[in-house]
Amino acid sequence: MLLRISSLRDAVRRMDTAPPAHLARAIVAVQSTTTVLAVVGVRYGGYRLTWGETFTHCVLPLLAGWAYAWCAVVAIERRRPSEAVWPLLLAAGLCTLMLLGGIRTRPTFLIGFFADWLVMGVIAHIMTDFARGDAYPRLRRALVVTGYVATGPSVVLWVVIVGAFDIPPRDLLAESDVDTITVSPDDIVFSVLPTLVSVVALTMFFLRWWTASRILRRGWTAVLLGNIGLTGVYVYTGLMVMVPALRSTYGTGIAAARVSLALWPLFLLAGMIRARAGRSVAADLAADLGHAPPPPGHLQDALARALRDPGLRLIYYRPAHGDYVDPDGRPSPLPEPGPGRSVTVLSEVGAIVHDPALDESPDLVRAVAATARLLMENERLHAEVRAQLAEVRASRARIVEAGLAARRKIERDLHDGAQQRLVTLALMLRAAQSQAARQRPESRGDGHADADAFPAALAECAAELKLAIAELRELARGIHPAVLTEAGLSAALVSLADRSVLPVEVAAVPDGRFAPGLEEAVYFVVSESLANAAKHACATGAVIAVHRGEETMTVEIADDGVGGADPCRGTGLRGLADRVEALDGTLTVHSMPGHGTRILAELPYGAASAASAASAGPAGPAGLPGPSGSAEEQPCAS
Amino acid sequence: MGATGSPVTVVLVDDHDGFRRLATRLLTSWGYRVVGEAADGPGAVEAARRLRPDLVLLDVQLPGFDGFTAAGRIREDDAGVGIVLISGRASEDYGDRVVGAPADGYISKEELSPQSLAAALRGFGAPSAPAAAPAADSR
Numbered sequence: 105m106l107l108r109i110s111s112l113r114d115a116v117r118r119m120d121t122a123p124p125a126h127l128a129r130a131i132v133a134v135q136s137t138t139t140v141l142a143v144v145g146v147r148y149g150g151y152r153l154t155w156g157e158t159f160t161h162c163v164l165p166l167l168a169g170w171a172y173a174w175c176a177v178v179a180i181e182r183r184r185p186s187e188a189v190w191p192l193l194l195a196a197g198l199c200t201l202m203l204l205g206g207i208r209t210r211p212t213f214l215i216g217f218f219a220d221w222l223v224m225g226v227i228a229h230i231m232t233d234f235a236r237g238d239a240y241p242r243l244r245r246a247l248v249v250t251g252y253v254a255t256g257p258s259v260v261l262w263v264v265i266v267g268a269f270d271i272p273p274r275d276l277l278a279e280s281d282v283d284t285i286t287v288s289p290d291d292i293v294f295s296v297l298p299t300l301v302s303v304v305a306l307t308m309f310f311l312r313w314w315t316a317s318r319i320l321r322r323g324w325t326a327v328l329l330g331n332i333g334l335t336g337v338y339v340y341t342g343l344m345v346m347v348p349a350l351r352s353t354y355g356t357g358i359a360a361a362r363v364s365l366a367l368w369p370l371f372l373l374a375g376m377i378r379a380r381a382g383r384s385v386a387a388d389l390a391a392d393l394g395h396a397p398p399p400p401g402h403l404q405d406a407l408a409r410a411l412r413d414p415g416l417r418l419i420y421y422r423p424a425h426g427d428y429v430d431p432d433g434r435p436s437p438l439p440e441p442g443p444g445r446s447v448t449v450l451s452e453v454g455a456i457v458h459d460p461a462l463d464e465s466p467d468l469v470r471a472v473a474a475t476a477r478l479l480m481e482n483e484r485l486h487a488e489v490r491a492q493l494a495e496v497r498a499s500r501a502r503i504v505e506a507g508l509a510a511r512r513k514i515e516r517d518l519h520d521g522a523q524q525r526l527v528t529l530a531l532m533l534r535a536a537q538s539q540a541a542r543q544r545p546e547s548r549g550d551g552h553a554d555a556d557a558f559p560a561a562l563a564e565c566a567a568e569l570k571l572a573i574a575e576l577r578e579l580a581r582g583i584h585p586a587v588l589t590e591a592g593l594s595a596a597l598v599s600l601a602d603r604s605v606l607p608v609e610v611a612a613v614p615d616g617r618f619a620p621g622l623e624e625a626v627y628f629v630v631s632e633s634l635a636n637a638a639k640h641a642c643a644t645g646a647v648i649a650v651h652r653g654e655e656t657m658t659v660e661i662a663d664d665g666v667g668g669a670d671p672c673r674g675t676g677l678r679g680l681a682d683r684v685e686a687l688d689g690t691l692t693v694h695s696m697p698g699h700g701t702r703i704l705a706e707l708p709y710g711a712a713s714a715a716s717a718a719s720a721g722p723a724g725p726a727g728l729p730g731p732s733g734s735a736e737e738q739p740c741a742s
Numbered sequence: 743m744g745a746t747g748s749p750v751t752v753v754l755v756d757d758h759d760g761f762r763r764l765a766t767r768l769l770t771s772w773g774y775r776v777v778g779e780a781a782d783g784p785g786a787v788e789a790a791r792r793l794r795p796d797l798v799l800l801d802v803q804l805p806g807f808d809g810f811t812a813a814g815r816i817r818e819d820d821a822g823v824g825i826v827l828i829s830g831r832a833s834e835d836y837g838d839r840v841v842g843a844p845a846d847g848y849i850s851k852e853e854l855s856p857q858s859l860a861a862a863l864r865g866f867g868a869p870s871a872p873a874a875a876p877a878a879d880s881r
Contacts (some may be wrong), residue, residue, distance in 0.1 A: 519830060519831065523830055524758065524761075524830055526852070527761075527830050527851045527852045528760055528761060528764060530851075530852035531761075531764050531765065531768060531851070531852065531854060532764060534768065534854070534855060535764070535767060535768050535771065538768070538771050538772075539771075569852070570852060573852050577831070577832060581835070585835075586831055586835040587834060587835045587836065587837050590831075590835055590836050590837065590839070591835075591836055591837030591838065591839055592837070594837075595836075595837025595838055595839075596837070598837070599834045599835075599837060602834070603834075
């Protein structure tokens with residue numbers, strides 16, 4: 105495990121720190137050469153510049169050129185945001201420097217002039233590339249093409265049309281006289297198009313930023329701010345050309361454009377470095393998961409935190425069933441990748457469903473998946489166990505409900521069958537008694553010695569029969585209390601309290617009807633507890649309180665007996681706990697010796713309803729202790 | 743006898759034929775006159791409305807609707823009729839429903855006797871216990 109973790113960390117760091125050195129050196133060499141040429145051009149190109157102009161038109165582009173070069177090196181090192189972005193960054197840097205290289209000869213001046221415009225198209229391309237993704241591929245291509253057409257060939261065409269060959273080299277850097285500016289339709293096209301391209305690219309980038317995961321946003325925020333600044337300046341300079349009132353700020357606008365162009369690569373650079381730091385942190389977090397694995401069932405949360413993707417989900421493959429389950433063991437089909445979700449499948453283990461923005465960092469996802477695989481194998485076993493546990497729970501609830509249904513059926517059968525026949529027999533006996541009473545005087549008249557014996561025997565039979573009926577009724581009530589079905593929980597508990605051998609106070613019982621399974625569970629908890637209190641606790645009184653909560657019904661039975669009841673011994677309380685737990689409830693027994701016993705049960709409404717609804721099949725084995733006669737905790741010390 | 747000296751007329755309602763036959767024999771032997779029978783809730787209401795008996799012996803568990811509901815409807819039709827609920831179950835199996843029912847009394851079926859009927863109807867003026875009823879229950 106440790107080996108895997110350290111290899112993960114190393115792998116992530118290698119990805120971030122292993123640049124193709126020769127390429128980086130080549131970039132530095134090209135950049136240096138261009139810088140030397142630019143400096144020479146400025147020094148000996150015949151320019152007469154003020155210090156302010158020198159800073160705005162020479163120093164800032166110089167810095168910007170090197171900032172682009174730095175970005176290109178970083179992009180090569182990290183292969184991000186894409187394989188293609190580093191040439192663009194290098195091109196932007198060279199274009200910026202070539203502006204300074206427009207020295208003595210007209211061809212080199214034209215190259216510099218062309219580069220000054222082309223850099224806008226390159227920047228728009230970089231913006232678009234940063235905002236790349238699966239969305240709007242055609243729009244992205246159109247945007248890139250429009251950006252280059254508006255800034256490259258069009259400028260060449262413009263130079264040819266307007267005869268820009270006649271523009272003296274020095275004027276390229278010198279600020280134009282505001283009053284001499286004339287605006288033609290060509291100017292508008294050449295100013296508006298790059299501006300529009302920038303605005304659309306900014307919008308796309310913003311949308312990508314808005315939907316990105318936190319880890320990507322971390323780096324993209326700086327880029328977004330840079331894009332907003334640069335696009336704002338573009339818009340302003342575009343308006344400056346078209347709106348005469350703004351031309352008085354022409355010099356400021358040009359300076360602002362130079363400053364923005366110089367600062368923008370710094371924002372890019374900051375974004376790349378922050379993103380790398382974010383990924384490094386995420387990789388470390390992911391690696392830490394290996395060193396200190398989260399508790400079972402928490403891997404999903406831990407990975408979500410590590411990847412800063414709150415919507416991340418893990419699903420586990422169950423080879424034995426050939427299906428997938430979530431961390432809680434619930435069936436969860438493997439989702440198809442689609443808008444909003446990406447799926448990284450780990451064969452034979454499961455899958456990570458994550459923000460598609462993380463696809464921007466496939467190596468990170470792969471590295472984290474490598475760590476996750478080992479943990480998921482372990483977690484998958486837990487999920488399988490949880491799935492089996494859920495099945496066992498459901499099965500137990502069904503068995504309990506089947507038992508209850510069987511009890512209800514037996515009670516009904518006793519009532520409709522044996523009890524009904526006994527009742528009929530009692531009435532027939534009563535009829536015989538009536539007949540015997542009517543015939544008694546005649547019998548005496550005949551001088552029969554046993555004249556009183558027959559009615560007396562009938563009366564004795566009737567009395568025995570009445571006892572038999574009462575006992576049968578009590579037996580049926582023990583199997584299933586009819587009052588619960590007929591009159592509900594409140595009446596059943598009051599009846600139970602009335603029939604108890606102990607004085608029982610019913611402190612609180614909610615009115616209304618509840619799921620049959622819940623009512624029966626509450627009834628039997630109370631019944632069993634009172635039986636225990638009377639038989640084993642030597643109690644002289646008990647109190648029942650049933651409260652209706654938001655999610656659960658709480659049942660409390662307290663007696664003043666000897667205490668010391670232990671749910672782990674005997675089957676009475678254990679059986680009660682089983683019955684309660686079968687409904688996803690809990691049973692707590694507080695029974696200090698000499699301090700009475702307090703039994704607290706919490707029963708959720710939902711599970712009882714579901715169990716009742718599920719019991720549509722034939723009655724199964726009861727599997728539960730009866731309401732009386734099974735309480736053998738803590739024999740009463742007499 | 744009833745208030746007019748004629749036998750107390752009874753409508754007997756139970757869904758068990760055997761019980762109805764036996765109870766009719768018993769009631770007749772006790773001096774009651776069973777004028778009609780019904781096997782379900784709606785039948786009980788209809789028979790009581792049609793026959794206008796002095797007393798309705800009404801089983802609680804009936805097809806259609808139960809004895810409590812039937813008692814309410816019979817009482818709506820004839821406020822003066824005596825209604826005694828009978829059941830194979832003990833009264834506590836019905837909780838407060840027996841106490842709140844629009845009936846004059848409740849008798850477990852095995853307890854059915856002239857005395858229990860008289861006790862159930864005690865305080866109910868119209869159909870008094872028949873004078874001819876013998877003291878059959880010697881206990």
